Amino acid sequence: MEPTNPLSNISVVLVETQRGGNIGAAARAMNNMGLQHLKLVSPREWMNEECQMLAGKAIDLVTSAKIYSTLDEAVEEENIVIGTTSARKRKGSQKIHTPREMAPRLCEYGKAQRVALVFGPERSGLTDAHLAKCQYLVSIPASPDSPVLNLAQAVLVLAYEIFTVQPPVSDFSFQLASDGEREQMFADMQRVLVDIGFLNSQNPDHIMRSIRRFLGRADLTPRDVRILRGMMSQVEWFVGGHRSPDR
Amino acid sequence: MEPTNPLSNISVVLVETQRGGNIGAAARAMNNMGLQHLKLVSPREWMNEECQMLAGKAIDLVTSAKIYSTLDEAVEEENIVIGTTSARKRKGSQKIHTPREMAPRLCEYGKAQRVALVFGPERSGLTDAHLAKCQYLVSIPASPDSPVLNLAQAVLVLAYEIFTVQPPVSDFSFQLASDGEREQMFADMQRVLVDIGFLNSQNPDHIMRSIRRFLGRADLTPRDVRILRGMMSQVEWFVGGHRSPDR
Incomplete structure (x- = not known):
């Protein structure tokens, strides 16, 4: 049996996104990092001009995105649900991981499990109720003066960390003089x-x-x-x- | 003497950027990751509505950005010049580093040297002439099917890798030529x-x-x-x- 590419089992779930442009930019970031499955929970807008412009060739991911009315429905068939939250919202009781800590684990899971990365609305992020559904919480390290990343940027960081767990792509075959x-x-x-x-x-x-x-x-x-x-x-x-x- | 925060010596140089929105989004990404110095080389547009919307609070970085007409002028006083290029443009002979490989080194340099991260125009990227000026080339690992990141996304990955470098160990305090x-x-x-x-x-x-x-x-x-x-x-x-x- 071919080993499963973990990336094919990892979805991005965007909850109550306000701007189509952010969905387009997130789709492009996913495409750059080999993620193909996009789920949208009650988006205010999605397939508009701004979305198409920012998605570029990744517009296919938006076209084939599944739309849900609640987070529960969106993640019903997922095995592992990862919530993203900004540093300013850290709660005492639930352990927060960095993307780098989580990425190898997500790739392991991804070999045989369905994994969902969940991102909240632009301004407010995921609610406590949303976060409580998640098995793991991830927060992206950032400057205390400006800790909140743009939504598509946050998607990129998670996707990039997961992508770079793969066997490395760079070639360093370059021969040095003796x-x-x-x-x-x-x-x-x-x-x-x-x-x-x-x-x-x-x-x-x-x-x-x-x-x-x-x-x-x-x-x-x-x-x-x-x-x-x-x-x-x-x-x-x-x-x-x-x-x-x-x- | 206080040890210098390497981030304060690292500039982002955007060459011939076409869209003000990308400059705004790049500024926000820089701000998220503690970088403060933005240089613009012949931007087609910069401080427009799209730029302001995407920069948010980071608009100060755009307001205080220095504008140059050539890359040579922009990096004249920099000690270390890093060029970014996409995987599809890789040339045989010049070694390409990943952001993760370069980040610790850039933080070391940043203690006592001025470091510039140079990014090309949206569609075409840096030219061979631009790349030839750079001492190190960095390429962000990405899917072979879609290797080209949005400009602000690329800025984020570099800034994020630098931000997440652990406190470094070795010392690079010797002065480099400009x-x-x-x-x-x-x-x-x-x-x-x-x-x-x-x-x-x-x-x-x-x-x-x-x-x-x-x-x-x-x-x-x-x-x-x-x-x-x-x-x-x-x-x-x-x-x-x-x-x-x-x-």
């Missing part, structure tokens, strides 16, 4: 720089150490080393061809 | 390397881009820049003094 290659380059460089009088032949080390330090930080590839060696041999050729006979 | 110092150095270098025939005067960019890349990764200090400029002027002096009259 120490031997670098040492040949430094030897060339020192010889040429002494030759043109940039380094003192009696004491080239002081400046060479600085050069080694900053080139050492540069993660040089074999190509980079070839460029630097080519540069030095061009200088050498120039100097050789144009050196006055008395030197 | 972008302006580096650009003078690259200009010298290009002139001299064309002069000695290492670069083709018709097409110096290909090799210069590689040189910019590896020196961009080298965390050059003002002293390192002086060494490299000194090296170039020594070559230039040598070439000038020894050039045959027919050249």
